[in-house]
Amino acid sequence: MKALVLLGCPETPSQTPMAVYVFNKLTKMGYDTTIAANPAASKLVRVSDPEGFYNLNIVDLERLLGEINEGDYDLLVGFVHKDAAASFFVTFEQLLNTKSLALVFSRDADEVAEFVNMIEESGSNAKIVAVRAFHNPSPIKVKFDKAIKEFE
């Protein structure tokens, strides 16, 4: 089983810690897991595991988008905290056509609703977890833990 974790722009302080957390969780669930991120988001994740204990497998988001095909991954998990990230998530979901989980978060409740709408209006079948959160990762972590159980 293969899982793909999509990161958005690196502005939000919760994303990098949660990226390691999600990678580790999926790996323990038996998924061969890949993180796709832009260069700045990738650097943040790499710096946070200086000894490489987590064996993080990180690839370039844009390059992967050009190469990916249906069936390449069995699970897609996306961090959605910008409209660009919502667009990427929807695009990857359509290309992969596999079970998907969107982690939507923002410090602004209107943005949370907007990103959820963007995903739903694309005709997505993804499970969507949405929460107001910015620099406290706990709400995202709790909702992710609950949602991912449905994929076990």
Next chain:
Amino acid sequence: MKALVLLGCPETPSQTPMAVYVFNKLTKMGYDTTIAANPAASKLVRVSDPEGFYNLNIVDLERLLGEINEGDYDLLVGFVHKDAAASFFVTFEQLLNTKSLALVFSRDADEVAEFVNMIEESGSNAKIVAVRAFHNPSPIKVKFDKAIKEFE
């Protein structure tokens, strides 16, 4: 030898990855290292090491401030990216009266200059590393690596 790493508010996405990086580096240098942070910043650091591979030792910043005495630590390293963080750094430095390194960063060059001034005007003897950075940790990492060599 004991080292204390002070974290500021958790808004900046570079702080959490760099906190793990700095903790790991100081530990490898032989320091018994403690991270002091507010609750949100602490949570971010904990989530980023879900398996506890780094044996991060994290304490509450405010509580530590009330307990600390000169001689408790041999090295102070502080992340300064808000004026509150500059105040905390200066206060801890005066209480500990030990060798100190301030990592000053912001996406705004004027803020970088302002925080450096705040530290210098306190009569601090700290080594100050200052850099414009926000979501790319590399400039901070490179400057930290260079500065910490002087403490080896």
